[in-house]
Amino acid sequence: MAVSTLLAFSLFLFSSCSHAATQHFSIELAWATRAPDGFSRPQILVNGQSPGPALVVDQYDEVEFLVCNKLNESTAVHFHGIEQLNTPWSDGVPGLSQKPIPAQGEFLYKWTATEYGTYWYHGHYRSQLNDGLFGPIYVKPCASQRKPFDKISSDPRVLASLARAEENPQLVTISDWSHVTSAEYLQIEAAANADVHCTNSILINGKGRIDCLTVAQQHQDLAPPFQPLFAGPLNGTWLSENGCSPFVPATQAGYTANLTALPDLITGCQATNSPLQEFDVDPRDEWVSFNFISATAIQAPVLSIDEHPMWVYAVDGRYVVPRKVDGLQILNGERYSVMVQLNKRPGTYTIRASNFGLNQLISGFATMKYTRGGGIRPGWHNGGWGRNGQNRNPWKQTPSTPSFTYGGFSVSPNVTLLNETLLVPLENTPPPRHVDQTHILRITNAGAPWKWTLDGTTSYPMQPYEFAEDAPLLYNLASSNANNSTLVIRTQNNTWVDLIILSTEALAPPHPIHKHSNKAYVIGSGTGAWTWETVEEAAKAMPQSFNFDAPLLRDGYATLAAAGAPTWLVIRYQVVNPGAFMLHCHIQPHLAGGMAVALLDGVDAWPSIPAEYGAKGDGNGLRR
Ligand SMILES: *[C@@H]1O[C@H](CO)[C@@H](O)[C@H](O)[C@H]1NC(C)=O
Ligand SMILES: *[C@@H]1O[C@H](CO)[C@@H](O)[C@H](O)[C@H]1NC(C)=O
Ligand SMILES: *[C@@H]1O[C@H](CO)[C@@H](O)[C@H](O)[C@H]1NC(C)=O
Ligand SMILES: *[C@@H]1O[C@H](CO)[C@@H](O)[C@H](O)[C@H]1NC(C)=O
Numbered sequence: 076m077a078v079s080t081l082l083a084f085s086l087f088l089f090s091s092c093s094h095a096a097t098q099h100f101s102i103e104l105a106w107a108t109r110a111p112d113g114f115s116r117p118q119i120l121v122n123g124q125s126p127g128p129a130l131v132v133d134q135y136d137e138v139e140f141l142v143c144n145k146l147n148e149s150t151a152v153h154f155h156g157i158e159q160l161n162t163p164w165s166d167g168v169p170g171l172s173q174k175p176i177p178a179q180g181e182f183l184y185k186w187t188a189t190e191y192g193t194y195w196y197h198g199h200y201r202s203q204l205n206d207g208l209f210g211p212i213y214v215k216p217c218a219s220q221r222k223p224f225d226k227i228s229s230d231p232r233v234l235a236s237l238a239r240a241e242e243n244p245q246l247v248t249i250s251d252w253s254h255v256t257s258a259e260y261l262q263i264e265a266a267a268n269a270d271v272h273c274t275n276s277i278l279i280n281g282k283g284r285i286d287c288l289t290v291a292q293q294h295q296d297l298a299p300p301f302q303p304l305f306a307g308p309l310n311g312t313w314l315s316e317n318g319c320s321p322f323v324p325a326t327q328a329g330y331t332a333n334l335t336a337l338p339d340l341i342t343g344c345q346a347t348n349s350p351l352q353e354f355d356v357d358p359r360d361e362w363v364s365f366n367f368i369s370a371t372a373i374q375a376p377v378l379s380i381d382e383h384p385m386w387v388y389a390v391d392g393r394y395v396v397p398r399k400v401d402g403l404q405i406l407n408g409e410r411y412s413v414m415v416q417l418n419k420r421p422g423t424y425t426i427r428a429s430n431f432g433l434n435q436l437i438s439g440f441a442t443m444k445y446t447r448g449g450g451i452r453p454g455w456h457n458g459g460w461g462r463n464g465q466n467r468n469p470w471k472q473t474p475s476t477p478s479f480t481y482g483g484f485s486v487s488p489n490v491t492l493l494n495e496t497l498l499v500p501l502e503n504t505p506p507p508r509h510v511d512q513t514h515i516l517r518i519t520n521a522g523a524p525w526k527w528t529l530d531g532t533t534s535y536p537m538q539p540y541e542f543a544e545d546a547p548l549l550y551n552l553a554s555s556n557a558n559n560s561t562l563v564i565r566t567q568n569n570t571w572v573d574l575i576i577l578s579t580e581a582l583a584p585p586h587p588i589h590k591h592s593n594k595a596y597v598i599g600s601g602t603g604a605w606t607w608e609t610v611e612e613a614a615k616a617m618p619q620s621f622n623f624d625a626p627l628l629r630d631g632y633a634t635l636a637a638a639g640a641p642t643w644l645v646i647r648y649q650v651v652n653p654g655a656f657m658l659h660c661h662i663q664p665h666l667a668g669g670m671a672v673a674l675l676d677g678v679d680a681w682p683s684i685p686a687e688y689g690a691k692g693d694g695n696g697l698r699r
């Protein structure tokens with residue numbers, strides 16, 4: 076007895092999968108005037124920078140994340156993709172898991188890093204995310220976690236390089252930037268009665284610049300799939316100076332915008348030449364891992380690195396069987412980790428974030444530069460510097476060759492763009508075929524071009540107050556808000572739920588729907604009317620549209636873009652973590668316009684909230 080206890084105790088001590096350090100992290104939020112793309116405006120800084128500092132922890136660590144709000148307004152911070160298992164009070168959503176943190180207030184979020192991978196934190200109060208309130212999170216997998224790299228190479232030396240690359244990833248945050256604050260953006264939408272679908276630049280790790288294309292360049296770079304729309308539904312109109320699609324009824328859910336209320340700051344263009352992010356890589360490392368995080372409000376860029384294919388090995392944190400591609404499209408909130416081999420002539424290669432969408436022709440750039448850091452590693456033999464440091468190949472002088480155009484379209488048919496539906500999870504635990512509950516949600520416009528609904532009838536209130544802001548649903552399960560039949564979905568614990576999401580507008584971008592709490596399986600999507608009550612019925616009619624055998628587990632799920640016909644998407648999840656969690660579109664103006672519902676998961680097993688959070692039952696959280 077004593078011996079086995081001792082054995083268990085020592086296993087606990089020495090297995091890196093069960094050690095649990097407490098990691099303290101604190102951020103201070105404050106406005107400052109900055110010019111990340113060369114244009115000055117107020118920005119929300121996180122400890123003096125945007126993106127904020129990276130939170131890097133080991134899997135199973137306990138995180139204590141203190142937010143000090145030095146803004147002139149309320150705030151809240153959400154941990155995107157972190158499942159908050161048994162800590163629903165730390166999810167950071169006003170009206171669901173807490174009250175907003177008032178100006179000068181503090182809030183201590185406590186959660187366990189139960190899942191490995193790349194995540195991020197961001198503001199979840201109004202649209203503060205767009206003002207710069209975000210930063211990366213990386214959870215290092217515990218030692219016993221199965222890795223996908225033996226599918227890239229079986230050479231032990233290469234495997235060692237890949238392991239080192241994974242251990243020291245380049246965390247790359249892609250965001251977009253407007254020359255008006257998020258509050259002004261929403262005011263402009265209301266004044267112009269328009270769904271504003273453009274930004275002034277795309278930033279990579281907080282840096283970018285403004286390009287202004289000539290009309291001829293715009294015609295050349297607009298991706299071929301969008302060209303015919305300008306003669307058709309867009310009725311002979313063309314892009315604005317900054318590449319933004321015209322505000323005509325076809326892009327505005329049929330409404331006529333008041334163009335005089337759209338300032339030049341939204342559609343005009345003044346080029347800048349501000350510095351870009353440079354990633355220094357050492358070819359002696361042989362491989363580098365870029366862990367891409369999309370913090371965009373609006374844009375959905377195709378990411379590529381000139382002349383360097385990438386092996387996609389993790390999606391929304393979790394490993395997939397690696398797939399070699401030249402580029403991938405990343406939607407709002409998503410994360411993709413890729414391995415890149417550093418085997419080209421030493422030089423500077425362009426990293427592109429080229430928006431692929433009808434909304435705007437716009438790109439952001441950074442560079443990857445081969446450098447000579449550190450010592451020479453034995454066995455290093457690739458191009459670049461020789462073993463003794465002599466320059467084996469001359470420095471590449473010519474600009475690098477792109478695989479994707481400014482408009483996010485392949486330059487040639489042999490360029491491979493990631494096809495997500497071909498991705499296979501590394502560790503496959505498929506969901507059951509039977510579910511307990513099915514909900515059909517309808518994304519549609521709701522009474523103004525900038526107002527939306529996810530449930531099909533009602534806009535989730537976000538402005539000027541949040542739904543249930545003063546009585547968060549987690550703390551008020553018996554309130555009438557928690558019983559709202561259109562905005563709230565109630566589930567029982569330990570049941571399986573299907574969410575069928577229909578996109579019904581004639582011209583619609585992919586809507587990147589994000590689910591808080593645990594991940595869900597993406598089991599199907601397609602174009603055409605959804606006429607079934609359940610997935611079981613639909614799967615009988617069109618079995619080829621479903622993947623029950625090896626679907627990915629994700630925290631973001633995009634509806635298909637619509638051009639004339641409606642589209643549908645099905646996700647399936649198990650209720651395991653009772654609490655109040657949001658399901659919403661991660662295009663920030665769509666969320667602000669109401670494209671959200673509340674999932675009250677496990678109402679039969681509702682959590683009791685620690686006294687430090689709910690002493691007054693009010694969701695005010697820990698204050699110091
Ligand atoms: C807070 O400060 C920012 C930056 O100066 C400003 O743009 C914003 O209007 C202010 N908000 C309020 C509510 O006063
Ligand atoms: C196209 O534009 C013309 C000229 O402005 C206008 O008369 C017509 O109604 C428009 N058609 C559509 C389908 O918007
Ligand atoms: C359009 O916007 C301008 C500028 O805000 C405003 O003066 C005008 O009254 C608006 N027109 C309509 C029809 O609302
Ligand atoms: C595509 O094919 C062309 C012509 O064969 C070649 O020059 C180019 O390098 C190829 N591009 C990629 C990304 O493989």
Ligand SMILES: *[C@@H]1O[C@H](CO)[C@@H](O)[C@H](O)[C@H]1NC(C)=O
Binds near residue numbers: 494495496497
């Ligand atoms: C992606 O792969 C799926 C499954 O093979 C295929 O049906 C689909 O056409 C592919 N999509 C594209 C854009 O190639």
Ligand SMILES: *[C@@H]1O[C@H](CO)[C@@H](O)[C@H](O)[C@H]1NC(C)=O
Binds near residue numbers: 554555
């Ligand atoms: C919630 O809705 C049910 C069914 O409509 C009703 O019986 C119940 O009284 C409602 N509870 C509250 C608190 O509104």
Ligand SMILES: *[C@@H]1O[C@H](CO)[C@@H](O)[C@H](O)[C@H]1NC(C)=O
Binds near residue numbers: 533536558560562
């Ligand atoms: C649900 O909440 C919305 C927003 O507050 C409100 O407009 C609607 O009337 C409510 N519906 C019900 C059934 O209570």
Ligand SMILES: *[C@@H]1O[C@H](CO)[C@@H](O)[C@H](O)[C@H]1NC(C)=O
Binds near residue numbers: 569650651653677681
């Ligand atoms: C909810 O269900 C999950 C899955 O069966 C289980 O692990 C968990 O303990 C349940 N939670 C409560 C509070 O009963």
Ligand SMILES: [Cu+2]
Binds near residue numbers: 586587
């Ligand atoms: Cu959306």
